Amino acid sequence: MATPHRHEDEGFTLLEVVGALLLLALAAAGVAGLVAVSQRAALAARLQTSATVLAIEKLEQLRALRWASAGGATQSDLTTNLSVDPPGAGGGGLAPSPPGALQADTAGYVDYVDPSGRWLAGGTTPPPGAAYVRRWSIEPLADDPADTRVLRVRVLTIARSRSAAGGGAGRPAPGDVLMLTLLTRKAR
Numbered sequence: 001m002a003t004p005h006r007h008e009d010e011g012f013t014l015l016e017v018v019g020a021l022l023l024l025a026l027a028a029a030g031v032a033g034l035v036a037v038s039q040r041a042a043l044a045a046r047l048q049t050s051a052t053v054l055a056i057e058k059l060e061q062l063r064a065l066r067w068a069s070a071g072g073a074t075q076s077d078l079t080t081n082l083s084v085d086p087p088g089a090g091g092g093g094l095a096p097s098p099p100g101a102l103q104a105d106t107a108g109y110v111d112y113v114d115p116s117g118r119w120l121a122g123g124t125t126p127p128p129g130a131a132y133v134r135r136w137s138i139e140p141l142a143d144d145p146a147d148t149r150v151l152r153v154r155v156l157t158i159a160r161s162r163s164a165a166g167g168g169a170g171r172p173a174p175g176d177v178l179m180l181t182l183l184t185r186k187a188r
Helices: 014-063 158-163
Strands: 067-070 073-076 110-113 119-122 132-141 144-157 177-184
Touching (some): 014 177
Antiparallel strands (some): 067 073, 132 144
């Protein structure tokens, strides 16, 4: 009679275990890299969305200022200060802004908001807690300077604003937004 065949080596060898662990470690490193990339992309998207909303908000404030014609007379808001909250008197309204208002913090054409988008202050120095700097400029359109204004709003993170000090626009970074619109007089 034949004796049954016995297998005494029915487990894994140390070499096989080490090889499996090495493969698992390589796969985990690849997944960790993907997680890091996705977290950076999510942060960049959040910064971009927040900055876009802040830029739209400021453009809407500018567009809400009076810029019309009635009975042949122009009616223009040239005194509202949009660098305070709520907007008040003592500003330039829709009068042309000083040159370079988009590149540097210019009194009357800049404000600062916190990470939640709440207004903190105007002025030329970011207050504690500021996450974004919002700058705007108002320029007459060259082809129709009396009746059309070019409104531009630039939003940057405070960190980006400091690194771009001196007007260096450089390459756009996450959180940088530049929007523009035209405002034309309409008869009211």
